[in-house]
Amino acid sequence: DRFTALRRHARLLVLAPSTAGPEDIAALRDAGWSAPDIVTASQLIAFVTYQTRLAAGLRALGSLPAEGGELPAYLAASEGRPFTADALEWDAWVETVDVDRATPEQLAVLEESLPTAKTSPYYLALVHDVTALRERSRLYNAIMYAPRGLDRRDRELAALAVSRVNGCVYCASVHARRFIQLAKDAAPAEAVLRHGTAADTGTARRRAVTDFAVRLTREPQRPLDLAALRTDAGLGDTEILDLIHVVAVFAWANRLMLTLGEPRPIPEETTA
Template identity: 50%
Template sequence: MTSAASTPTVPDLIDALVPLADGAPLHAVRHQRDKVVAATQGSHARLFDPALPGLSLAERLLAAHEIARRAGVTVLADHYRTQLLALGTPTAAQQAALDGEPVPTEDARLAEILRFTIALADKPVEGDQAALLRLPAAGIDTPAVVALAQLIAYVAYQLRVLAGLQALAAAGDAQSAAPAAKEEAAPFVHPANLPKPGEPIRINGFTSETLGWKAWLPVLDLAQATPEQTAVLESSHPKAKTSDYYLLLVQQPAILQERSTVFNAIMYAPGGLSRAERELASAVVSRINGCVYCASVHAQRFEQLTKRNDAIAQVFHEPQGAGTNARERAIVQASITLTATPAGFGADDIAPLRAAGLSDLEILDLVHAIAIFAWANRLMLNLGEPVYGGEG
């Protein structure tokens, strides 16, 4: 399988839209994470490949436009509008969608695609099995539903990466920022009201216990897997062959391959933001989006890395103001803002991060961690449900 990420045929879209000129300081910072850059562009190429079956390119561009428009990220919405108009004169239904008006009833398929798109874009926690199953009922098969869900979640990721980079650009060169004040680390004392590290936390419906996940659509029968699907499963996750999540997503193997590359490059890249801080941001985003499954996984990982659970308990109780020191509080607040109001994320949101001592590479890593869970949460919340007891 030839990766679209390895042979890009167009300039990097996010670089172009920020914009980031080759040689600019922020361009250099972004390209310290070249694996993320390449796999993000590779995901874009896969998701908007005109030859992708099951969904027309126009349907995909309209969905992407709607997500960016609703988020208020105008430069990205304009890009998708331009791409759609380049295909030719829009139909009446397509023009209505571009204008943010209800799609005429004669195009029921497009209406269902946009209904699902809006649900995932705005309040993914409100997705349910009945809402998902309206897509197959409209004649959209499981691989096409998987492609649509991946596209919607990708654009939610893409617009947050774009907004975070634009905020960094607006904040100016980090060299001119005031030096961070050093904060003495107090010795950790485990709060008496919390379970000991290693024991589950359960607060407001969120938990750090191990959960399973069950898909709402048919998953791949491994006996029917193609060599490409088998290879993608083997490279994605050690338990992918027994996971409903991967067995559902691998029905679009090339898209899953790029998405797994993006995720791993963001969460496990050496240097920059600490692994524990990436896990904290992931847990915050999942808490804001209402993704119980993702919150449980990344709460566990934060605790395993730090040997403490106090910050997670704060996040589960009330994300606003959570964090045990100024650096954690800045990370949590940036995670909340970029998740909830990406178009409003700006230089004023970068300043507390720099004041808390984060370098621009660390801030980029934070933006990426926040954005990848805009992607992950939407898949987990809208394609299936958590299973208590670690099964599924």
């Protein structure tokens, strides 16, 4: 029935998003869930994964004990996925909004979200729920592009590390390229893409940022040690808070990417 299908989708999205496939969306559709319903439910569930990691980070920053307790095991992505720094396309498994038939409100939130949102299948899927997309885009843009606080290179490296753990090939490719553009150094990003989050990223600061991102992603219920961020990375509390937000928002972003569609290479004729 409808709610059995939703419970299955929620468990998949929270605990094993990298195993999702088009058949999971088809199961929701067969149970009577429309594309707007699926997007709204997925946004809500993924948002809670952001809240969970944000709360865990804030507890650590405030020197409060972790909430602890045993949670169902999170299935991190297997090592066989085709991570790359090449640009990729993304195809939706849910029906997308036809931009020529979009409402004025849908067009407005697309324009606010990203310059290329009107041609992005990802945004044309998410715009089924205008309110959720607007709030998600504003939060994401504030976290990733704030003019002060944590260095942008650290934000992009953390986003790459979280995406690598979660198995989000598309997000990993985007944020690997952004890190490379900002750092003028491809080696750290290429190492994470090829060898995983235990790879040598070159400096104690990058190692501390990556280790923290991985721990908060995988085990938000466990105690978090901020010592390396303060000593090895030299981060103050405001910068650590920025880092917590980056890790948390990619719990949300990766899960939407992984469960609503899939990446594919750009055809060679369009990149020539």
